[in-house]
Amino acid sequence: MMSRRALLIAGACLPIASLTSGWALAQAAPSPNDSILVCVFLRGGVDSLNLVVPHGDAAYYADRPGIAIPRPGKGKNAAIDLDGHFGLHPRLAPLHDAYGAGELAIVHAVGSPHTTRSHFEAQDYMETAVLDRRAKDGWLGRSLAKRSGGSKEPLETVALSNRTPLALRGYPNALSTPALARFSLRAPRRTRPALLRGFSRMYATGDGAIERSGRDALAVAKRLTELDLDKTDQKYPGAAKPLAEIATLIKANVGLQIAWIDAGGWDTHTGQNARLDRQLEGLGEGLASFRRDLGDHMERVVVLVMSEFGRTVRENGTGGTDHGHGGAMLLLGGAVKGKKVYGRWPGLAAEQRYEGRDLAVTTDFRDVLAEVVEKRLALAPSTAIPSHSGTRLGILG
């Protein structure tokens, strides 16, 4: 067959042939199967200032007397220094190795130019990558729709989410389910074999969209039962079960290209420290397990961790923080130019903040997404993120 890569490159080059942007020919872009993207969306607005602690910024400590993470070296709950200015939350310690190995990068003071502090609006913007509430498709959906055409693997695009995330909308082939282990025909044991067989026969033929979709569904369910999703040598924390499932798909070479994981529980208005400890233990240990589990496969994988916004610099009256503006992103993987905190730090002094209260945004989140689209999906960024020509940070090799 004509290789998908060749098609892709041909297709991708057309729209940019006349452009003079920094986007060069796609020869350096990896073929899709060598390039797996795993997006982890922390829903609720993670407190990026405690995730990646600006311990070199005095204002951080001044405004967070109760919840600041101590400077590196100040006790066992202190930040883990990265570069003399930033440090990791202590529960992210399992990721320190990856940082040292140059496989973990951080973008700080990144976020949306839109002013909203509403979760769902901010999430929508971040997922559509268009600052317009009426946008119906997401940045990944848009990209995937552009590059579809060849035969589609049923497990090419997988979202572990209660609903198809907006980011993937526009691409009907995306599979979304809260957990792969639950993606099966649910029926009592006595009648299950007859029902499975009956539905399989029923949907086996027919060119209608309904028949095709039913056929795909049953094929995926069948494929998943063969994979034995529960079996993994690596021990993941409970909260990181979705990462374990994605790792299984990657190791089994089922043709996965894009995975999306929704992770909730980050809206820490009260009692933040205890809650964030728990949450970040799951994230830190989860990602570290994922990296160990995948071993050499990590060369093909980039994990992008994002959230809709950061939180207020000042802690509130209930030991938490409220909805803010600028946040942080993490990128993990073999292709990441890590061991670096990207972005310009705007400072946390009152006059340096956004509207006097939040971390300002110095990097548009779309710059990062554009780079991911360009380097990992081998597409011109403008196909995924229209009306934004930003700058590249050079995070991905």
Next chain:
Amino acid sequence: MRERGATLAALGVAAAATAACSKIRSQEAPPKSPSPAPAASGALTPTPIDARQARRALNRLAFGPRPGDVEALVKQGFTTWLDAQLDAKAKTPAIAALEPYAGALVPPDELVQRALGDDADMDMDMGGKEGQKALRKRITRGTRQQIQTLALAELTRHILSPRQTHEVLTDFWTNHFNVFARKGLVQLFAGDYIERAIRPHALGRFEDLLIATAQHPAMLLYLDNAGSVREPDVDMPKRGKKRRGLNENYARELLELHTLGVDGGYTQADVIDVARILTGFSVTRPRDGELRYVFRERAHDRGEKKVLGKRFPAGVGEAEGLELLRMLAAHPSTARHLSRKLAARLVSDTPPQACIDAGQKAFLATKGDIAQVVRAIVSCPEFFAEKSHKLKSPLELMVSAARAFGIEPDGSPDLAKTMALMGQPMLLEPVPTGFPEAEVDWLGSSGMLARMSFASAVGTQSLPGVELDLDRVLPNPAEDIAKRTARHLFGESAPAALVALLESETQSVDDAEDKRAVAVALSLGSPEYQRQ
């Protein structure tokens, strides 16, 4: 047949939607309305209709047939049935199964009282920012269950109301004027919104419907108009350093989604002036002691505005908002936009232009009488055309299956979870466009698998949250169950291939009830049953 009818009568349910309604208006309607487009005139309302057409009518203008409905409609004739269904003044009879969910439909004030318990008054007076915040939180928490209960109230009525076209249109308008129940205090108002803004006008005049939504807290909070104030905000109290001013969110959706349509011929300048006109359309705060729509004079922009070329002179308050809404409701673009959308719901994802034109014409001639627009659209020949396929939404699948098999919600909110699993969590669609209508938007593989799982749960009588007894609908499960089940759902037109498949799969299990379970599950999960 007879036996089924008798069973239903014993359940206290009218055999068909028809019986409850009189024949009034059958001759006088449409009055002078131009419902038939010139090209289609004469070809409309095929009476008598056959069973296939009756099934089509019941799948589009109702949430699917119940046992006996198809035969009754054939006997009654389409026009008579339609007249009764489109009677906007008819009353929905009391539905006993609604009782456990009725609490979700009470006015917001009552919900707050319940959420706060005995010390409600004291709480309402709590001063200060922190106090107000705590109050909001308690209200939000105390009413969280509300959303699922409300979803069940809607499902129950969709399943059991004899005024089926009114139910279909209620769902249509609830989605057209979508609100996201989980945004802030919207959940507190969602029940009231459906009950008192949508339902009374679902078959009435569009203008009344539009104004009811425009003055409802659910919409004003969801699309941020409640906090939109005139610029510059010199006299407005400042909230910290937060700048308050004009919010265009509602104004834009009002033009683009609710009335004119995206190609309706308005500009960004129109959006801004619509937003200015609607400044002051707001909502009282919990501490005010009651929760309702309020017009805030101080927030209102009293300057001159211009929308779609029409001048709105300076110095007018709430009245200019109402004038604007009336103007939008009567606009030809609105007529076209709504007719197109209704035709997409009732006829096909890509409705023929003649159908849209007929609806638009009826809309303009009757000053937005929704019942007459529906009549004009379903009078176009394509309504009954075999090729006018439509995929059932998850809601339509669930409700049609419930009607076919006599399923009733059991008082618990479990069915709301099933709706979420099938991809249509009721009242929880965040975007103002509402749930999609077209087939392509619903055909994900997890959605399809969820449909098959739902069908399996019905067949095996293990669907949570419902009362379901297949013995009442398909007794004697051992006897010729494959053919009987297929006939039950598809009538005489049951596809032979499906019947053959049911025959062979029911033979693969021994137990009589299992045979019936397999036949019912496979029929409900078949591609044929996913179509309307």
